Amino acid sequence: METGAPHIPVLLRPLLAACAPVSGRWLDGTFGAGGYARGLLAAGADHVTGVDRDPLALQMAAAWAGEYGDRLSLVAGNFSGLDTYAGMLDGIVLDLGVSSMQLDQAERGFSFQKDGPLDMRMSQAGLSAADLVNETEEATLADILYLYGEERASRRIAHAIVTARAQGPITTTLRLAEIVARCLPRPKPGQSHPATRSFQAIRIAVNTEFDELAEGLAAAERALKPGGKLAVVTFHSLEDRIVKRFFQTRATEQQSNRYAPSAQGPAHSFALATKRAIGPDEQELAENPRSRSAKLRVGIRTEAPAHKLDLAALDVPQLQRRKGGRK
Numbered sequence: 001m002e003t004g005a006p007h008i009p010v011l012l013r014p015l016l017a018a019c020a021p022v023s024g025r026w027l028d029g030t031f032g033a034g035g036y037a038r039g040l041l042a043a044g045a046d047h048v049t050g051v052d053r054d055p056l057a058l059q060m061a062a063a064w065a066g067e068y069g070d071r072l073s074l075v076a077g078n079f080s081g082l083d084t085y086a087g088m089l090d091g092i093v094l095d096l097g098v099s100s101m102q103l104d105q106a107e108r109g110f111s112f113q114k115d116g117p118l119d120m121r122m123s124q125a126g127l128s129a130a131d132l133v134n135e136t137e138e139a140t141l142a143d144i145l146y147l148y149g150e151e152r153a154s155r156r157i158a159h160a161i162v163t164a165r166a167q168g169p170i171t172t173t174l175r176l177a178e179i180v181a182r183c184l185p186r187p188k189p190g191q192s193h194p195a196t197r198s199f200q201a202i203r204i205a206v207n208t209e210f211d212e213l214a215e216g217l218a219a220a221e222r223a224l225k226p227g228g229k230l231a232v233v234t235f236h237s238l239e240d241r242i243v244k245r246f247f248q249t250r251a252t253e254q255q256s257n258r259y260a261p262s263a264q265g266p267a268h269s270f271a272l273a274t275k276r277a278i279g280p281d282e283q284e285l286a287e288n289p290r291s292r293s294a295k296l297r298v299g300i301r302t303e304a305p306a307h308k309l310d311l312a313a314l315d316v317p318q319l320q321r322r323k324g325g326r327k
Contacts (some may be wrong), residue, residue: 011233015036058134083223112195150197251272300312
């Protein structure tokens with residue numbers, strides 16, 4: 001949950017290189033502070049539609065968006081509906097997870113670096129993290145921590161949260177962080193805060209981020225012209241697994257086993273721009289510590305029809321999948 005260097009678009013240079021030449025109509029589905037949109041416009045995009053569910057991001061952009069005239073349009077909405085915002089597109093960029101801008105504001109409740117209300121809502125509407133922490137039954141809360149945060153001590157933490165909230169509602173970030181930290185060993189130098197995984201899991205649940213991601217990828221598949229590029233930047237393994245599986249199911253032939261011939265299936269709707277994910281180089285790591293865990297994947301749309309969305313095929317974590325092994 002580091003703030004790092006604020007508002008620097010992660011992996012922008014390799015993204016622009018992988019998508020070159022940049023031209024035509026693009027959509028930035030996670031607009032934030034506008035770093036990717038500005039980069040795309042500077043690289044040659046004729047028009048960029050910036051989409052964000054956070055009303056603050058669009059309010060802040062109003063101060064500078066006019067510099068680009070009719071080359072930049074702003075839309076309030078979720079990127080899961082991006083195929084309804086701008087017609088057919090030449091490129092789409094998605095920068096997943098919480099933004100530095102959101103982390104830096106204690107009142108948004110995303111980070112335990114400073115005390116603030118337990119909120120975490122990207123849209124600033126609907127169920128808050130406090131609602132989830134104080135109202136969710138213990139077993140479901142444990143599942144959220146395990147499936148969305150890969151927290152192996154999920155049952156222990158969920159029980160501690162339920163015990164603590166019985167004495168009074170959990171309403172601040174530091175109180176939740178302290179409850180979680182008491183359930184885990186003290187971190188060694190260089191290790192992340194014990195509450196990092198739990199905060200990630202709760203944020204993902206509050207904002208339905210995994211379903212939003214899967215639906216957004218499918219919407220991008222529908223919205224891109226043949227030859228259009230889809231660039232996705234992820235920051236943790238669960239996000240990256242979904243994106244990787246999305247491209248695998250659409251850009252490679254599926255086999256029932258390693259010895260069997262390829263099974264007949266839908267035609268490939270994407271070609272991979274690179275075989276492997278692109279990470280930050282030394283220059284970027286020095287400029288922006290937030291990029292340390294970032295991965296960029298880029299696909300190029302073919303003329304094949306869009307596939308039907310299958311959450312199970314993309315390995316999207318679902319709460320109903322109860323698994324053993326949690327402590």
